[in-house]
Amino acid sequence: MDESQFLNHSKWDCKYHVVFIPKRRRKVLYGELRQHLGTVFRALAQQKESRIEEGHMMRDHVHMMIAIPPKYAVSQVVGFIKGKSAIHVARVYGERRRNFVGQHFWARGFYVSTVGRDEATIRAYIRQQEQEEERLAQLNLWR
Numbered sequence: 277m278d279e280s281q282f283l284n285h286s287k288w289d290c291k292y293h294v295v296f297i298p299k300r301r302r303k304v305l306y307g308e309l310r311q312h313l314g315t316v317f318r319a320l321a322q323q324k325e326s327r328i329e330e331g332h333m334m335r336d337h338v339h340m341m342i343a344i345p346p347k348y349a350v351s352q353v354v355g356f357i358k359g360k361s362a363i364h365v366a367r368v369y370g371e372r373r374r375n376f377v378g379q380h381f382w383a384r385g386f387y388v389s390t391v392g393r394d395e396a397t398i399r400a401y402i403r404q405q406e407q408e409e410e411r412l413a414q415l416n417l418w419r
Contacts, residue, residue: 281343288346291329293398294354296386297337309369313338316364320357324348330402334409339402341391350388358382 280289310333321328321342331340344353362381391398 281345286346289343290346291341291343291391291395292350293389293391293402294340294342294350294386295337295388296354296358297383298381299383309365312368313361313365316361317357320360321353324353324356326353330399332402332405334405339405341395341398341402354386354388358386 280287282288313333314331317331317338317340318328324344326342326344326348329341329343331338333339342353344350365381
């Protein structure tokens with residue numbers, strides 16, 4: 277958890293909390309697609325020498341904690357993951373589902389924050405996203 281990693285001339289521990297959504301926040305991240313995207317994200321992150329430490333896919337957004345070496349910009353790695361996974365989704369699921377328009381699956385932006393010393397808090401937050409969403413939905417039933 278608190279282990280630094282090494283490049284040729286540097287020692288680093290750069291972790292980020294990243295959140296992004298599908299276009300128009302479609303509720304499409306369920307079932308087969310949701311289970312399949314985790315392995316796709318991990319393989320793509322590995323191509324940029326990054327590692328997804330923690331991740332959870334909600335109904336309409338993705339949370340992940342990712343370790344990115346300092347030689348890559350965060351936007352470069354997240355853009356690579358979103359772009360290549362959109363291509364993969366279009367190729368694998370595009371013929372079966374009408375909602376995928378070409379290779380534009382993810383919305384343009386993303387949220388990112390540095391993890392720093394709050395790593396355990398961020399990990400717990402990512403793991404408990406689904407329970408929190410259910411709790412808020414229950415509260416809204418009484419309004």
